[in-house]
Ligand SMILES: Cc1cc2nc3c(=O)[nH]c(=O)nc-3n(C[C@H](O)[C@H](O)[C@H](O)COP(=O)(O)OP(=O)(O)OC[C@H]3O[C@@H](n4cnc5c(N)ncnc54)[C@H](O)[C@@H]3O)c2cc1C
């Protein structure tokens with residue numbers, strides 16, 4: 308009954324590194340409408356296991372729509388076996404994407420943990436049209452969570468990498484990269500996406516240095532449409548749904564425990 | 565081919581509806597032309613005062629089902645009438661308003677406010693309420709076709725749910741029936757020993773129909789932290805996992821009462837819905853499966869239509885309760 312439910316054809320599904328895959332599908336209308344930070348809700352199973360759709364940020368929308376994903380459970384593993392020509396049941400584009408940086412912004416710092424890097428490329432594609440200094444701080448767990456990130460570099464983004472074990476880039480969490488950047492409270496704007504503890508860390512750092520930003524949050528979802536009120540998170544304005552009011556929120560707005 | 569069904573004096577164009585709490589998303593997403601094909605729409609339960617809902621995590625996926633503990637997040641009856649009802653009315657499908665009071669006074673308060681919706685809109689209330697057929701084009705009805713009492717609410721003296729107590733069920737239904745300008749549907753909880761008895765009590769209280777089932781009390785535990793995965797500790801199980809039990813309960817209630825039954829519990833497609841209708845349901849509602857396949861209610865409707873064609877059934881009433889024993 309929804310305008311946004313469609314079946315699309317898979318164009319390709321390839322492994323980019325040990326842990327990350329990229330799925331490309333043909334959805335011209337979706338590609339045109341999507342805003343950075345919005346997501347698609349994909350039915351991974353034909354039957355009832357797993358029951359729920361799975362949400363994925365849109366990684367890129369050019370001729371085709373791309374998602375970047377990490378097989379970690381039943382739903383994402385079913386995605387990994389999709390092949391060229393298979394059909395894909397997709398709801399989207401869904402949710403409220405990233406706000407654009409305020410007028411005075413000169414430097415945009417994207418801080419991503421693991422698969423949280425996914426919404427940053429479509430964001431880069433929009434932001435590179437303006438004259439921002441673009442920086443990506445990326446924290447992966449291991450070498451297997453790091454892929455070439457050529458698309459970022461080709462777009463003029465300065466990429467800094469950390470891994471927990473130091474196998475690539477600096478050793479430690481993404482926060483070890485903060486001193487690579489000269490943050491400026493007036494002219495820096497942050498975008499962040501990753502596990503909640505990471506976002507919480509970025510939030511504390513940004514608050515201390517008085518820097519504004521946006522965070523893309525996660526919660527388990529059923530409908531993805533704002534109907535079930537199942538994906539609520541706590542914000543300074545009360546409960547808000549990640550799927551409809553978010554996934555992108557003002558960085559200081561989200562409350563973590 | 566006649567697909568229309570009746571509850572009290574209200575005629576619905578077909579028997580397919582949605583379960584409370586599973587439909588109600590933004591207008592910008594849905595295709596109005598398709599939503600208009602539904603027999604009725606049931607919005608999320610409304611309480612007297614606004615409720616913010618339960619702390620996260622509110623939902624958990626289970627084998628062929630889900631646990632939810634949303635906590636009836638809703639804007640309260642005033643907020644609903646002002647902000648939500650006008651949009652639901654625009655759809656142009658009869659509305660069944662699900663309500664819950666934490667005590668009888670709250671139930672009465674909500675119903676009085678809903679009565680006022682038509683009182684304020686109807687120039688000639690008597691006429692529109694007496695007319696046998698619901699007319700969506702007739703705005704004077706306020707779009708409200710019936711009230712559904714969510715009886716999974718506290719039964720204050722007994723520390724149970726109203727829906728777990730025959731006497732409390734009968735009393736609250738009776739109280740609402742004396743004041744409601746709308747037909748009254750009693751929605752039952754499956755967390756009982758004998759659901760037939762509860763249905764009989766609702767009928768004795770004057771209910772115009774019974775809807776069932778609501779969710780089964782359920783849990784899921786994170787073995788790493790040894791804590792419940794649900795913010796509210798327990799939640800309610802729904803989805804295809806509960807369907808066979810729901811079907812048995814619908815049949816049991818159909819055999820116990822004379823009033824129409826609205827059946828739900830894990831319905832995913834027309835075959836599932838037909839099972840419920842053959843077991844005795846006059847209407848069928850799609851709940852959890854809306855989240856998986858937003859087209860499910862329409863698939864159900866289309867599938868029922870083709871089943872009737874294939875089996876040369878002229879009137880849907882030939883299916884209802886046609887189970888052979
Ligand atoms: C708005 C949004 C955007 C996302 N974008 C991406 C993306 O671009 N790429 C990507 O790989 N993943 C993304 N995710 C996470 C992705 O949805 C989950 O990894 C996926 O649902 C896991 O499903 P599964 O069946 O493979 O594993 P499961 O076994 O279901 O889950 C594995 C783990 O992931 C957690 N999980 C399950 N569902 C979700 C969910 N909806 N959100 C967060 N955690 C969940 C579970 O609690 C469990 O710990 C996003 C999530 C959200 C909410």
Ligand SMILES: Cc1cc2nc3c(=O)[nH]c(=O)nc-3n(C[C@H](O)[C@H](O)[C@H](O)COP(=O)(O)O)c2cc1C
Pocket residue numbers: 535537583584585586608609630632634636662714751776777778779801802803804806828829830831849850851852853
């Ligand atoms: C997320 C969610 C929210 C629900 N909210 C309500 C509610 O507000 N009022 C109500 O009467 N039932 C509510 N229900 C119960 C459903 O209306 C239905 O009775 C039950 O889920 C069984 O049907 P299903 O298996 O098709 O979902 C809710 C169910 C779910 C899954």
Ligand code: FES
Pocket residue numbers: 527528529530531532533534535536537538539548549550551
């Ligand atoms: S997943 Fe249903 S409201 Fe967000």
